[in-house]
Amino acid sequence: MYLDHRALTRAGIHDPVLRESYEYCRRLLVAIGDGKDIWRGSLLLPPERRPHMWAVYGFVRHYDELSEFPVDTGEGQRRFADWCNAAMADLESGHSCEPSVRALRHTLRTWDLDPARVRGLLDGFLMDQSVPEYATFDDLLRYMRLIAVESFHMVVAVMGPAIRPAGPQTEAMALALQLTNLIRDVAEDQRRGRTYLPLEDLDRFGVTRQDLARGRMTPAIRDLVKFEVGRAHALYERGAGLPDLLHPQCRELFRASLTFYRSYLTEIERRDYNVLSSKPRIGPADQARMALRLGVPLLMSRARRSGTGAGPARRWEGAACS
Incomplete structure (x- = not known):
């Protein structure tokens, strides 16, 4: 069923x-x-x-x-x-x-x-x-534009841009979300033999891949993670106008989703940037508080919807399999 x-x-x-x-x-x-x-x-x-x-x-x-x-x-x-x-x-x-x-x-x-x-x-x-590592942030950007931006453009299209093209904001927000993932997954990626944080950033803070693989936080690793968190926050700010460009029926949900995802960075900051001992997650209590804070705008948004909703510009249904 x-x-x-x-x-x-x-x-x-x-x-x-x-x-x-x-x-x-x-x-x-x-x-x-x-x-x-x-x-x-x-x-x-x-x-x-x-x-x-x-x-x-x-x-x-x-x-x-x-x-x-x-x-x-x-x-x-x-x-x-x-x-x-x-x-x-x-x-x-x-x-x-x-x-x-x-x-x-x-x-x-x-x-x-x-x-x-x-x-x-x-x-x-x-x-x-x-590719197990990226020498520079520009190298990492080329990867993230493939793995994150392309699929996020599809998500934004489904949510129906309503005002003007959302390309720059879409890219910035997709990069922010993907970088958040990469920061959260530093320890897990090391176990898979991958280092996504740019090697130029590791060098800047005196961190090696072996340091990350050991799984023990050091002041240098803390400074490195703090730097990457700041970079992610800056990307979120660059894409902050994206929800306003979406279909009115989807804006509040989109804002709520972004607020939820950005809260991973807040959790990393609360943990003093320790992403090695365990993967940063949003606990049930924090999720409940966030749901209460964001729930009213979402419910109001749903209440404003028309009885039929707004479907895509055209429907298409071909042979399912042949």
Whole structure:
């Protein structure tokens, strides 16, 4: 049984196989990592937009998990590259039997999105297969623009820009969110043999990769993390106007989501920048306080919605699989 029949129907998704593809993406979010937070947030979107959010993030989760398979051999890297190439071929041909590809293909067509953005995202995952470190922040930016900005443009499109192009603000906010992730995951990434914080920054503060791998905080590591947190805050400020450019039905949810995610930086600051002993998380008590503070604007936003909502500019539903 689908847990959100209404959303699928309101989104104009009637084909049984296509409905199951969107449901597959929703289940991926519920089952993997922090995806459950994304799914919970989607419940506050107008129902006709929810499945498309599942499709974007479900596809990202699916290929992110595939990219984490052991790739210490050339064969492993070639296998993942084949999966990526097959996904792009399916998106371009209009036919796929992979559920997450099938759902995303439908979302791309519904919202008139360029499949080239998906190619950029997959190229970012491919970089993770062979690039364990980044010499400069400019090098890291090139990676983040692939892995974060491309998919975030799709998210913003689903939320319906209502005023003017949101490109610069979208990029800044996508980079802020991704950098927040990288700071939170320093210890976990070290265990995977990856160092995303730029080596030029490590050198600046007298930190080595081996220092990070030992998992013990030092004054130098604290200063390094503090610097990266400040850089992330600056990116959030550059993208702060983005919610105002979205569809009125989505603005308050978007603001609430950004406030929640930025609070990870506040938690890191509260911990005196210790990201090595455990992954910074928002505790249940803090989540409850945040929900109370943000809940009233969200409820008011939902109350203002019309009975029919605002769907995408055009609907498209092709053969689900052939």
